[in-house]
Amino acid sequence: MDPITFELPHTLKAPKAAPSLGPTSRTMQPMITGTSVVAFKYKDGIMMAADCLGSYGSLARFRNENRFMQVGATTLLGASGDMSDFQFMKHKLEDLLTSEYDMDDGQSLGTKSVYKYVSNIMYGRRNKFDPLWNAYVVGGIDNGEAFLGYANLFGTTYQSDCIATGFGAHLAIPILRRRVEGRADEISEEEAVRILDDCMRVLLYRDCRAFNKQRRAKVTAQGVEISEPYALETDWSIADRVVGYGA
Amino acid sequence: MTSIGTGYDLSVSTYSPDGRVFQVEYAQKAVDNSGTAIGLRVKDGVVLAVEKIKHSRLLVPNSNKRIMTADKNIGIATAGWMSDTRHLVKRARDEAHSYNSVYKSSIPAKIIAERMGMYVQAYTLYSAVRPFGVSTILASIDKDGPQLYMIEPSGQYVGYRGCAAGKGKQVAKTEIEKLNLEELTVREAVKEAARIIYAAHDDAKDKLFELELSWVCEESNRLHAHVPQSVLDEAIEYAERALDDDDDEMEEDDE
Numbered sequence: 001m002d003p004i005t006f007e008l009p010h011t012l013k014a015p016k017a018a019p020s021l022g023p024t025s026r027t028m029q030p031m032i033t034g035t036s037v038v039a040f041k042y043k044d045g046i047m048m049a050a051d052c053l054g055s056y057g058s059l060a061r062f063r064n065e066n067r068f069m070q071v072g073a074t075t076l077l078g079a080s081g082d083m084s085d086f087q088f089m090k091h092k093l094e095d096l097l098t099s100e101y102d103m104d105d106g107q108s109l110g111t112k113s114v115y116k117y118v119s120n121i122m123y124g125r126r127n128k129f130d131p132l133w134n135a136y137v138v139g140g141i142d143n144g145e146a147f148l149g150y151a152n153l154f155g156t157t158y159q160s161d162c163i164a165t166g167f168g169a170h171l172a173i174p175i176l177r178r179r180v181e182g183r184a185d186e187i188s189e190e191e192a193v194r195i196l197d198d199c200m201r202v203l204l205y206r207d208c209r210a211f212n213k214q215r216r217a218k219v220t221a222q223g224v225e226i227s228e229p230y231a232l233e234t235d236w237s238i239a240d241r242v243v244g245y246g247a
Numbered sequence: 248m249t250s251i252g253t254g255y256d257l258s259v260s261t262y263s264p265d266g267r268v269f270q271v272e273y274a275q276k277a278v279d280n281s282g283t284a285i286g287l288r289v290k291d292g293v294v295l296a297v298e299k300i301k302h303s304r305l306l307v308p309n310s311n312k313r314i315m316t317a318d319k320n321i322g323i324a325t326a327g328w329m330s331d332t333r334h335l336v337k338r339a340r341d342e343a344h345s346y347n348s349v350y351k352s353s354i355p356a357k358i359i360a361e362r363m364g365m366y367v368q369a370y371t372l373y374s375a376v377r378p379f380g381v382s383t384i385l386a387s388i389d390k391d392g393p394q395l396y397m398i399e400p401s402g403q404y405v406g407y408r409g410c411a412a413g414k415g416k417q418v419a420k421t422e423i424e425k426l427n428l429e430e431l432t433v434r435e436a437v438k439e440a441a442r443i444i445y446a447a448h449d450d451a452k453d454k455l456f457e458l459e460l461s462w463v464c465e466e467s468n469r470l471h472a473h474v475p476q477s478v479l480d481e482a483i484e485y486a487e488r489a490l491d492d493d494d495d496e497m498e499e500d501d502e
Contacts, residue, residue: 099340
């Protein structure tokens with residue numbers, strides 16, 4: 001006869017999957033989110049902009065977020081989407097940077113390597129049906145050449161002279177197509193700033209998750225520079241003539 | 248050698264009747280056969296120096312580094328077996344990473360020294376393992392300033408202002424004791440460290456050697472890094488000149 005056994009409370013395990021619980025599910029929605037990142041190549045390297053807002057749904061919850069990360073000497077990462085997933089990615093990259101530093105082999109992580117790493121993580125997580133809810137822009141100078149790449153929660157990636165995430169893909173890309181594409185290496189820093197601010201202004205007017213406090217960042221041969229937050233000049237005098245939005 | 252330890256040195260899990268664990272003492276001997284390693288903790292940083300003895304002229308200069316980095320701000324210089332060293336450095340990296348992933352701040356020197364001490368000590372408890380033949384010198388700058396620790400094969404770990412291990416440790420220790428470590432800057436300490444390694448080097452026993460120098464200080468952005476080539480060259484020149492002056496004095500004394 002079998003001995004009588006019983007489960008102690010701490011050995012009881014909740015079943016991971018049971019018909020009554022329905023299918024297992026992972027994070028199905030982001031919590032604190034950042035909106036668009038706009039980026040493009042210009043004469044001296046690459047330039048990006050993103051605002052400082054971490055939204056909680058439609059609530060402007062955190063208004064002093066930094067959505068950029070410098071990765072090594074010549075790479076910049078811009079993030080939109082879930083901010084905690086961005087923090088997770090930052091920790092992964094810090095760990096990578098540390099282990100590379102420890103190797104002490106005189107080599108440093110290039111922009112393309114960082115881009116490949118970020119892309120692989122994004123694609124790997126989507127294959128686990130547990131994606132990081134972000135769209136990333138990786139930019140920098142790799143072997144003297146400007147590089148700009150995109151990776152998102154589906155593991156989709158592409159490289160282009162002009163990249164914008166989120167709402168920016170609809171509102172900023174047409175502007176960048178007209179003003180940047182095909183002439184990236186003619187654009188001076190001053191013009192690049194003007195183009196970037198124009199894109200961000202359009203987004204500020206039309207994207208309800210945008211915020212008038214933003215950072216600009218650039219990567220040039222001199223390295224990575226992330227600006228302090230600044231505000232854009234806006235003109236709302238025509239606002240009362242805008243119709244068709246329920247007003 | 249025949250009489251020592253008879254019967255009581257076969258395992259770390261056996262004490263001798265007078266309370267010693269011979270295997271640990273033998274591990275210490277393995278350390279004493281190695282090239283000298285020293286650490287100096289001065290007012291604005293820490294300097295590590297190693298006398299890397301080369302067994303062949305065919306080795307590529309600057310290869311087979313004996314000073315390694317455990318975390319960005321933590322340097323490890325060792326005396327003893329290099330294979331054991333690599334294992335311990337890997338352990339130190341894992342500890343630093345684990346601390347960082349739990350607390351999201353870099354591991355304090357005191358904590359990593361303790362954890363490494365505990366790890367090394369565990370290898371003095373079981374008959375199935377052999378103690379590490381390594382003395383580990385650990386240098387870092389943490390929130391409490393410059394830190395220097397040494398971990399012995401026994402697992403004992405102690406914080407130091409200056410420490411030495413390996414062949415020339417007696418010479419090195421007497422030289423370090425003459426220094427005013429509280430007042431020295433890293434720039435000066437680098438030169439003194441080079442001088443001490445050169446002084447501790449025994450040309451009669453080992454002809455070929457290479458000096459390895461690293462630091463953690465403001466100049467290295469609080470990161471552990473090998474000193475720049477120019478600083479190394481300057482230090483070597485200083486060390487060689489000090490050695491020549493010493494020889495001259497000795498000759499004068501003879502006369």
